[in-house]
Amino acid sequence: MPTARFPEVLADLRAKILDGTHPEGEPLPHTEDLMQAYGVGRYVITTVMRALKEEGLVWRVANRGMIVQRPAITIEVPMAIERRDEPTAWAAACRRAGTTGRLTPQTMRDDNNPAEQITQLLHLTPGVPIITWELHGDIGGLVVCLDQTFVSKALHEADAFDIERSNGVMDLRINVRPASPQEAAQFRISRNSSVLDLLRVTYNDTGQPLQLLKRTVNPQRVRIIDQRLPLTSPLGDSVS
Structure with a gap:
């Protein structure tokens, strides 16, 4: 035919x-x-x-x-935002799109042997233990976002990682890559579909990293916007 x-x-x-x-x-x-x-x-x-x-x-x-599956609903989520406000911002983004959704904690664990990329971005020496939080963001029950937040265990125990103690300086890095089999299953997309990786480092007044957020999203469902705080690198260059 x-x-x-x-x-x-x-x-x-x-x-x-x-x-x-x-x-x-x-x-x-x-x-x-x-x-x-x-x-x-x-x-x-x-x-x-x-x-x-x-x-x-x-x-x-x-x-x-x-x-x-239901027709794709896209939400707009800011990255330049205080950590404590992210669950509220996620729910509000879903409401604006006419649906519901949550950014939900999954696990928290100690890691005594973090990956090299994490220690470098947090300016830690190899082998320094860190704390990792995992959260999942959903739209109408469909997982569209996988978050991991990393902070040194010493800062966590001292409560010095709190975003309120930061100076609002953040460094944002974005990368597009093919979804892994596990991500494809979680996002309900084909294995050759693309996902968006975002790395956000938040700094204190002395330029020391406080925390690292690694966010992987389904770009068919989540659009990243930056509207709350200026995104600048610790060297003073704008991050686009």
Whole structure:
């Protein structure tokens, strides 16, 4: 069958997902059934599935097929913000988008052998123990953000890492990379999809790093904005 049928099939399946004909959380019909229903070849259905995945309307689950998910809702989240305000800001961003969501603590643990990148960014000598917090951010129950916050154990015990003691100076680094298999499963995206990595270091008045935030987000669902505090490096250069 000609590939000219692709737009028609895509539009029809998209409409049936959006109007609930194919309910959220349920698999779409098998490829063979769709081929027969639309009178098209396998290539057309495969191309349609790829397009629906890119739109965030389906994701593949092993042994189940293409599972329908709700249309993508994008929230705008600031990075230049006090640590204590982040859960409130996340919930407010979800409300502005007409949905609900939370930034929820998962675990806190000691790490006596942190990765080299972490010790370098925190200006620590190798082997200095750190404390790590993990949080998950969700939109309507769908995980879209994975946070890890790192601080030296000595600063944590002295309570000196508190963001209120910082001078508002932050260093933000952004990187785009392919999702790992675990991240793809958590975000319900295909393994070749991109995720956004953000590293934020917060400094005190003497230029000493207080804490490091490593945030990984699904860019189809989360847009990073900076509106609360100026993002500047400890050397005085603007960070864009």
